[in-house]
């Protein structure tokens with residue numbers, strides 16, 4: 001969901017209708033080919049997840065959190081490495097995709113490694129089931145943390161605003177796709193994950209086993225996980241047995257919106273609060 005807010009572009013209505021069309025498509029696909037049955041649905045979980053989505057969308061509408069805005073500003077003023085060097089478009093486009101996806105990877109790893117950041121990010125991980133609604137589940141403080149980081153990277157590197165607008169739109173689709181409870185046919189999944197994150201790849205990141213959670217940080221590309229040795233994959237049959245969430249202790253209140261809203265300000269901050277270790 002955060003990537004949906006760290007966006008911009010000149011066609012907000014196209015994004016709006018496109019978002020809902022793709023959401024409906026993935027929801028139908030979840031019913032058709034679920035990756036796992038997930039057990040009993042905890043009361044209030046989906047409503048709470050959607051509640052986080054509504055709050056974040058309201059913040060995103062009120063505050064310019066898009067990476068496209070700082071990129072346009074930097075381009076107009078000739079600020080940032082690639083703007084300063086007047087890099088040709090093709091090279092700038094490739095560099096923009098690589099740097100932007102690397103920024104997501106770095107921020108996500110920091111969110112797991114730094115206790116204060118983990119206090120906030122763990123709200124996303126405490127969901128005991130994984131489906132489309134999990135994509136909406138981010139504490140509003142997370143947006144306040146990641147948006148300035150991405151803006152600084154964007155301006156410092158002089159990322160191309162046109163390429164960023166496309167990347168962020170693709171990021172919206174991947175926020176939904178990564179969390180969808182959707183079993184992509186294994187041969188297609190194997191082919192896709194050579195380059196792209198699939199539900200089977202990202203769901204490992206939501207496992208309650210610490211070794212699994214500390215892997216597959218990518219949102220769109222599997223590239224940086226492969227480069228930095230954090231890429232992990234499992235057969236879909238094994239994924240069906242995977243337990244999601246943070247473990248017994250953290251599962252209490254996991255489906256309560258108010259409990260999760262207060263969660264960053266209470267309890268253990270350290271990632272070691274996982275109840276079940278690898």
Ligand SMILES: [Zn+2]
Pocket residue numbers: 108112121125205
């Ligand atoms: Zn994470």
